[in-house]
Amino acid sequence: MIRNILVFIAAGLFSLVALAQNTSWPAPNRPITFINPFPPGGAVDAFGRPLAKQLSTQLNDSIVVDNRGGAGGTLGAAVAAKMAPDGYTWLLGAVHHSIAPSMYANLSYDITKDFEPIAIIGSVPHVIVVNPNKFPKNDLKSIIEEIRKNPGKYNYASTGNGTSQHLTGELFKMNNKLFITHIPYRGTGPALQDVVAGQVDMMFDTLAGAAPFIKSGQLIAVAVASNKRSEAFPNVPTAQELGISNFVVSSWYALWAIKGTPKDIVDKMSAEVQIALASPEIKERWASMGATVPKMTRPELTNYINQEITRWREVVKQSGAKLD
Numbered sequence: 001m002i003r004n005i006l007v008f009i010a011a012g013l014f015s016l017v018a019l020a021q022n023t024s025w026p027a028p029n030r031p032i033t034f035i036n037p038f039p040p041g042g043a044v045d046a047f048g049r050p051l052a053k054q055l056s057t058q059l060n061d062s063i064v065v066d067n068r069g070g071a072g073g074t075l076g077a078a079v080a081a082k083m084a085p086d087g088y089t090w091l092l093g094a095v096h097h098s099i100a101p102s103m104y105a106n107l108s109y110d111i112t113k114d115f116e117p118i119a120i121i122g123s124v125p126h127v128i129v130v131n132p133n134k135f136p137k138n139d140l141k142s143i144i145e146e147i148r149k150n151p152g153k154y155n156y157a158s159t160g161n162g163t164s165q166h167l168t169g170e171l172f173k174m175n176n177k178l179f180i181t182h183i184p185y186r187g188t189g190p191a192l193q194d195v196v197a198g199q200v201d202m203m204f205d206t207l208a209g210a211a212p213f214i215k216s217g218q219l220i221a222v223a224v225a226s227n228k229r230s231e232a233f234p235n236v237p238t239a240q241e242l243g244i245s246n247f248v249v250s251s252w253y254a255l256w257a258i259k260g261t262p263k264d265i266v267d268k269m270s271a272e273v274q275i276a277l278a279s280p281e282i283k284e285r286w287a288s289m290g291a292t293v294p295k296m297t298r299p300e301l302t303n304y305i306n307q308e309i310t311r312w313r314e315v316v317k318q319s320g321a322k323l324d
Contacts, residue, residue, distance in 0.1 A: 031062040034255070035083075036092045037076020039069035043188075043208065047122040047253045048092040050285055054276040065092070072162050074100050074107060081109035085260035090269070091115055094253045095164045098308035102316040103162040103323055112309070115256035116266060117301045119273045122291040123252040125226035126168050127236065129210045129219040130202040131195055140222045140242045143202075144176055151179035157191040157200040160184050161323045165191070167312055168204040168225065168249045170319035175246055195219060206251045207232065207290040225249040232290040252294075254301070270298065 034052055038044045045065070052063040068076030073096045083089040097111045109115075128140065134154070135143050147154050158166035161184045173180055183200050185191035188209045194200045196218045203210070203219075207230055213219040214233065223239040224230055225247050239247040255273060257266050276282055277293050286293065296304060315321070 031064050033089045034065045034092045035076050035080040036065050036067045037073040040067045044092050044094055044253055051121055054279055058272050072096055074104055078108045081114040083258055085258040087261050087265035091256040095251050099312045102313040114259050116259055118255040118257055118270050120252050120254045120294050122286055123250045123294055124206045124208045124291045125224050126204050126249045127207045127210055127224045128222050131198050132220050134201040138220045147178050154201045155181040155183050157183050157195050157203045159188045159191055164251050165204055167315050170321055171315050230290050
């Protein structure tokens with residue numbers, strides 16, 4: 001009988017040890033790092049830092065956001081790809097990482113092979129904004145007609161060559177057979193300021209970036225590039241409503257694991273991210289930026305990213321978009 005009791009106790013202790021091993025991540029006093037391959041203060045920070053803060057609370061451990069900006073997010077991604085897949089380093093990225101393979105030659109990493117997507121943490125539709133004084137009529141159909149009658153007269157700003165704002169403009173030009181000159185800037189702020197000042201005519205920015213200028217009346221939003229109207233700007237029609245098909249574009253932001261990260265850690269982070277995104281604090285903050293969180297399983301997200309890579313490769317090829 002005593003022997004049976006000892007066996008029972010030993011089995012229980014073994015189970016507890018196994019459970020502790022399965023739930024020991026993250027290790028105490030060892031911070032998790034989210035590598036953000038863009039400069040501080042950008043859109044990835046706007047989504048990544050609140051998420052990291054919420055996850056820190058849930059996991060009862062610190063999460064550090066490490067900005068490694070440069071070359072359109074490719075330098076930081078290359079750094080992340082070389083990190084150990086132990087669950088302590090993750091990549092915060094964006095739609096730019098589905099564009100980069102078509103814009104940058106000889107990348108030292110492969111976003112589809114060196115990383116495993118965990119979740120889209122936020123998605124913001126693009127919006128067509130114009131300076132109020134640049135077009136005779138500030139509705140989308142009239143603007144398209146005006147540009148078509150005056151090829152080369154009008155221009156649009158972007159946050160830089162190879163960005164989603166740049167290629168959204170190229171997609172719009174291709175779909176509508178228009179000639180609009182692209183004016184690249186170094187960042188959203190300078191680009192929007194010059195559109196407001198009238199130095200540039202229009203921009204295909206994210207709703208989050210353009211929102212303050214739309215609300216103040218400094219810019220006019222003529223259409224959002226989404227399947228349905230934004231709750232933040234319900235009076236702005238979709239391009240599809242106005243007869244412009246095949247113009248659904250969003251800037252999305254995602255979290256990736258380094259390929260080879262143990263499945264139980266990937267599963268845990270995936271579950272914790274979903275809990276964080278459903279928290280009232282995150283939902284309220286995202287709503288203020290006009291952002292949503294698409295519902296996708298991890299396999300669906302993998303397929304979506306592959307589709308985005310294919311889509312933007314075709315836009316780059318047909319438009320001849322280059323970094324220089």
